[in-house]
Amino acid sequence: MYDVAIIGAGVVGGMIARKLSAYQLKICILEKEHDVAMGATKANSAIVHAGFDAKEGSLKAKLNVQGSVMMEQVAKELGVKYKNNGSLVIGFDDADRQTLAELYTRGKSNGVKDLQLLGAEEVHKLEPALSSKVVCALYAPTGAIICPYELTVAAIGNAMDNGAELKCDFEVTDIQKTDEGYQLVSGKETVSARYVINCAGLYTDRIASMIGDDSFSVHPRRGEYLLMDRECGTLVSHTVFRTPSKMGKGILVSPTVDGNLLLGPTSVDMEDKEDKETTAEGFAHIIREANENVDGIPMGKTITSFCGLRAVGSTGDFIITAPETGFIHVAGIESPGLSASPAISEYVADMLKEQGLSLKENPDYNPNRKSAYAFREASLEEKNRMIKENPAYGRVVCRCETVTEGEILDAIRTNPKAKDLDGVKRRTRAQMGRCQGGFCGPYITELLAKEMGIPYEGVTKFGGESMINVGVTKEGK
Amino acid sequence: MTDLVIIGGGPAGMSAAVAAYEAGIRDILILERDSALGGILQQCIHNGFGLHRFGEELTGPEYAWKYEKKVRELEIPFKLDTMVLDITPDKVITATNSEDGIFQIQAKAIILAMGCRERAKGALNIAGSRPAGIYSAGTAQKYVNMKGYMPGKNVVILGSGDIGLIMARRMTLEGAKVHAVCELMPYSGGLARNIEQCLNDFDIPLKLSHTVVKIHGKERVSGVTIAQVDAGRKPIAGTEEFIPCDTLLLSVGLIPENELSKSAEVELSPITSGAVVDQDRQTSVPGIFACGNVLHVHDLVDFVSQEAEIAGASAAAYIRGEQGEAVSIPLETDGIIRYTVPQILTAKKDVTVYFRVADVYKNVKIKVLDGGREVLTKKRQKVAPGEMESITLKQEQLEGVKRLRLELEVL
Ligand SMILES: Cc1cc2nc3c(=O)[nH]c(=O)nc-3n(C[C@H](O)[C@H](O)[C@H](O)COP(=O)(O)OP(=O)(O)OC[C@H]3O[C@@H](n4cnc5c(N)ncnc54)[C@H](O)[C@@H]3O)c2cc1C
Ligand SMILES: Cc1cc2nc3c(=O)[nH]c(=O)nc-3n(C[C@H](O)[C@H](O)[C@H](O)COP(=O)(O)OP(=O)(O)OC[C@H]3O[C@@H](n4cnc5c(N)ncnc54)[C@H](O)[C@@H]3O)c2cc1C
Numbered sequence A: 001m002y003d004v005a006i007i008g009a010g011v012v013g014g015m016i017a018r019k020l021s022a023y024q025l026k027i028c029i030l031e032k033e034h035d036v037a038m039g040a041t042k043a044n045s046a047i048v049h050a051g052f053d054a055k056e057g058s059l060k061a062k063l064n065v066q067g068s069v070m071m072e073q074v075a076k077e078l079g080v081k082y083k084n085n086g087s088l089v090i091g092f093d094d095a096d097r098q099t100l101a102e103l104y105t106r107g108k109s110n111g112v113k114d115l116q117l118l119g120a121e122e123v124h125k126l127e128p129a130l131s132s133k134v135v136c137a138l139y140a141p142t143g144a145i146i147c148p149y150e151l152t153v154a155a156i157g158n159a160m161d162n163g164a165e166l167k168c169d170f171e172v173t174d175i176q177k178t179d180e181g182y183q184l185v186s187g188k189e190t191v192s193a194r195y196v197i198n199c200a201g202l203y204t205d206r207i208a209s210m211i212g213d214d215s216f217s218v219h220p221r222r223g224e225y226l227l228m229d230r231e232c233g234t235l236v237s238h239t240v241f242r243t244p245s246k247m248g249k250g251i252l253v254s255p256t257v258d259g260n261l262l263l264g265p266t267s268v269d270m271e272d273k274e275d276k277e278t279t280a281e282g283f284a285h286i287i288r289e290a291n292e293n294v295d296g297i298p299m300g301k302t303i304t305s306f307c308g309l310r311a312v313g314s315t316g317d318f319i320i321t322a323p324e325t326g327f328i329h330v331a332g333i334e335s336p337g338l339s340a341s342p343a344i345s346e347y348v349a350d351m352l353k354e355q356g357l358s359l360k361e362n363p364d365y366n367p368n369r370k371s372a373y374a375f376r377e378a379s380l381e382e383k384n385r386m387i388k389e390n391p392a393y394g395r396v397v398c399r400c401e402t403v404t405e406g407e408i409l410d411a412i413r414t415n416p417k418a419k420d421l422d423g424v425k426r427r428t429r430a431q432m433g434r435c436q437g438g439f440c441g442p443y444i445t446e447l448l449a450k451e452m453g454i455p456y457e458g459v460t461k462f463g464g465e466s467m468i469n470v471g472v473t474k475e476g477k
Numbered sequence B: 001m002t003d004l005v006i007i008g009g010g011p012a013g014m015s016a017a018v019a020a021y022e023a024g025i026r027d028i029l030i031l032e033r034d035s036a037l038g039g040i041l042q043q044c045i046h047n048g049f050g051l052h053r054f055g056e057e058l059t060g061p062e063y064a065w066k067y068e069k070k071v072r073e074l075e076i077p078f079k080l081d082t083m084v085l086d087i088t089p090d091k092v093i094t095a096t097n098s099e100d101g102i103f104q105i106q107a108k109a110i111i112l113a114m115g116c117r118e119r120a121k122g123a124l125n126i127a128g129s130r131p132a133g134i135y136s137a138g139t140a141q142k143y144v145n146m147k148g149y150m151p152g153k154n155v156v157i158l159g160s161g162d163i164g165l166i167m168a169r170r171m172t173l174e175g176a177k178v179h180a181v182c183e184l185m186p187y188s189g190g191l192a193r194n195i196e197q198c199l200n201d202f203d204i205p206l207k208l209s210h211t212v213v214k215i216h217g218k219e220r221v222s223g224v225t226i227a228q229v230d231a232g233r234k235p236i237a238g239t240e241e242f243i244p245c246d247t248l249l250l251s252v253g254l255i256p257e258n259e260l261s262k263s264a265e266v267e268l269s270p271i272t273s274g275a276v277v278d279q280d281r282q283t284s285v286p287g288i289f290a291c292g293n294v295l296h297v298h299d300l301v302d303f304v305s306q307e308a309e310i311a312g313a314s315a316a317a318y319i320r321g322e323q324g325e326a327v328s329i330p331l332e333t334d335g336i337i338r339y340t341v342p343q344i345l346t347a348k349k350d351v352t353v354y355f356r357v358a359d360v361y362k363n364v365k366i367k368v369l370d371g372g373r374e375v376l377t378k379k380r381q382k383v384a385p386g387e388m389e390s391i392t393l394k395q396e397q398l399e400g401v402k403r404l405r406l407e408l409e410v411l
Helices: A011-020 A059-078 A094-110 A120-126 A148-161 A201-210 A280-293 A337-354 A380-389 A405-413 A421-428 A441-452 B011-022 B039-043 B060-073 B137-147 B162-173 B192-202 B259-263 B301-319
Strands: A002-007 A027-030 A087-091 A116-119 A136-140 A144-146 A165-167 A174-177 A182-186 A189-198 A218-228 A239-242 A252-255 A261-264 A302-313 A319-324 A327-331 A396-398 B002-007 B028-031 B047-049 B083-087 B092-097 B101-112 B116-118 B134-136 B154-158 B177-183 B206-208 B210-216 B223-228 B241-244 B247-250 B254-256 B288-290 B329-333 B337-341 B351-357 B361-370 B373-383 B389-393 B404-410
Touching: A002 A011, A002 A182, A011 A027, A011 A148, A011 A327, A011 A337, A027 A148, A027 A189, A059 A094, A059 A144, A059 A148, A059 A337, A087 A094, A087 A120, A094 A116, A094 A136, A116 A120, A120 A136, A144 A148, A148 A165, A148 A337, A148 A421, A174 A201, A189 A201, A201 A218, A201 A302, A201 A327, A218 A280, A239 A280, A252 A280, A261 A280, A319 A337, A327 A337, A380 B101, A396 A405, A396 A441, A405 A421, A405 A441, A421 A441, A441 B137, B002 B011, B002 B301, B011 B028, B011 B039, B011 B060, B011 B101, B011 B301, B039 B060, B039 B137, B047 B060, B060 B301, B083 B259, B101 B301, B116 B137, B134 B137, B137 B162, B137 B247, B154 B162, B154 B210, B162 B177, B162 B192, B162 B247, B288 B301, B329 B337, B337 B404, B351 B404, B361 B389, B373 B389
Parallel strands: A002 A027, A002 A189, A027 A165, A087 A239, A189 A327, B002 B028, B002 B101, B101 B288, B134 B247, B154 B177, B154 B247, B177 B206, B329 B404
Antiparallel strands: A087 A136, A116 A136, A174 A182, A182 A189, A218 A261, A218 A302, A239 A252, A252 A261, A319 A327, B083 B092, B092 B101, B116 B254, B177 B210, B210 B223, B223 B241, B337 B351, B351 B389, B361 B373, B361 B404
């Protein structure tokens, strides 16, 4: 019997698990996929929004601004990259100028610090690569960037190091109420918990209906991206948004914390919650608008494309509610959910307390986690010491991103352990460079097979039927 | 201080090392990130190497061994499992391996021989899902030839580069079904002999002016939609065809691996993506030379060795401080001829200029011009982007020449 079961190992479930692991609680995270951070958390804009977007008085606005203030400290404790690069919302004409003034006022009343309205000269000085058609901007110095899956892996790893458990490949398909709490069913397996937190992203409505709650629904809205080679990562230093219009927020251009350049997202309402396909129209849209924003984006340097699905709730705001004592929904967490996640975790902890869960401090709690980039960021002397101790740090496996065997083994051995090629990729960046695993894929496959004690052809890209190899050659036999 | 450091122990690096040794240099070090010498040839177990050089058809490993043997006989030092991380313009090399840790070497001369890598899917922006089962042809070759595993059973290949053609045959021989090779262009980028021996002999259809417009499948590829493209390479609506398959192999081009050249501030050509070099294969940074696929993509390893020998011998001359009278004759092209190597002549001596054309042309005249004057001409029946061409200029022909221009005229 767990004290708390968290459904969904995205950034929201992950941050909540970490928060709760600071208390003397038996916690279990249940995730239907083979790894953590496989939902919206792995495919989004990776922006820690300053908080001028959300409507005054909304939960979104409140938790965004709080979360954005907390994020830097959280990132430091978890050893994940965070960069306070500042955001610019650019305008092309007088109508935009007016909208930006409204955003400025809204931001101020939401409590966003240091907002500034800029004229043409100032904004071009700040960001020289902007298109010459840009005439004004809203500048939010508190805007930042982070890597959402790195944050989530670290948060869940930290929660696990503090005692939480993680069950992957556990899709909750039924929930039964018992005297002590709930039974969560996945196939033949059952997990019992006194409290349940529903952080199932797009499927939070389905989970809700399992306890007879149909008070809200969630639908997917597609967002496609193009990711450019690190060569292009310094083209802009700020996150460049367009002025929002009736057509939505438009395509942004932003550096990532890993030094790539990110273009996107599109915004298309969908029905199928599993359709994460990219489209030719989407690519065309991204390329057109990104080129309007910034000059000289070398589109030939695209290294990958991807698509995320926003979990759009039926109320227009975050839905963080308790339909009954013992059950909490954290639903409709679309953007700025990543930014808000640290604040969401505190909000939920407070709700649990109100519901009578006793939150006694865990005396062994350690908020810090060793950075997955400890080797990469070490000094030369330190690196050489580490190589001497563990020669695997001297063997470079991923040549494009310079990732060593030692770092890959760390990812396979550290909570939450990488179990497939994509898992290694998200934890170490190996296979994320310009050759996209062409060179190192076969070698990482070998490391995974050896470490997990499974046959070479048993290694997958991301669990399930995503086999890398489907058999052996004639000679292999 | 080391006289000559060679980055990369593929055919280019090994040939260069041997040539430098034969020119009298003894203090040589080859740095190779792989656990064996031989470069990409290690995984090319098919025949077809060395026809020009040795007059016999060798496999990749056999060809590589000829050079590795020499390197070993001459006791030229090399370090394996050693990745070069950085080169500075004043020739300080930073490298890492598990024995020495991260270390630095000051070199008198450097030869860049890092080879090339395959272009990945990202650059193509194919719509659809991103399941397992999409590999570059070279990666598939590694799984099959080096590891003994089959990355798929029902295959579509996008791109008709040589590696793709060779893998079409290899996968077929291993019992897989290759449904089609789609090529965006109206001609193949691969060698004519590979189309004959790898596709036609196995009845594998080559679909020219076709591309993959969508990838299907959630966890593993379940099929691809292909379509014909128009002259502007845009898919033509209504020509879509769904092919069920579990694997998509990409053979869509090779890119010289020049990250280190950039850190050394070597000037790169936007066309070849390799260094701009002179007849000695010396780059814009004195004492840094380049050869093999890192300089420009070769289809035949024989020419790689040839080029590497020039680089090796020239590096030796540089180390000994031998420098001729300096001239500067740029070699320009008309765009129909896409590029030349070398791109500049800095000495007046016999020189073979290698080049590639932008499209397929029949019955052509290649002209080397000095202003309006024809220095040299050469007729060819057919030229194609997939086959490297060359033309040799004699020292006498360079007398009084200020700049040269290569043009192609269709007769
Ligand atoms: C295109 C796009 C751009 C965005 N940009 C930003 C941005 O720049 N800044 C920002 O702050 N926010 C942004 N967001 C929002 C942010 O990504 C989300 O708010 C956040 O990732 C939500 O996290 P989550 O944990 O709620 O959901 P998810 O990451 O989707 O996690 C839900 C998890 O629940 C699992 N699950 C579902 N059903 C079950 C079940 N039955 N049993 C077990 N597990 C289950 C899923 O597999 C998944 O792992 C963006 C979102 C999108 C899509
Ligand atoms: C798959 C394939 C099939 C081919 N088929 C044929 C054929 O049938 N017939 C034919 O004649 N030719 C063929 N070729 C062409 C020919 O074999 C190649 O052009 C030739 O191998 C290139 O030699 P190279 O030394 O320049 O590059 P490579 O063989 O690629 O060697 C480069 C070496 O440099 C090393 N290196 C790179 N960066 C670093 C670094 N930072 N630190 C240390 N070491 C580094 C690499 O590990 C590699 O070993 C083929 C080429 C390929 C790619």
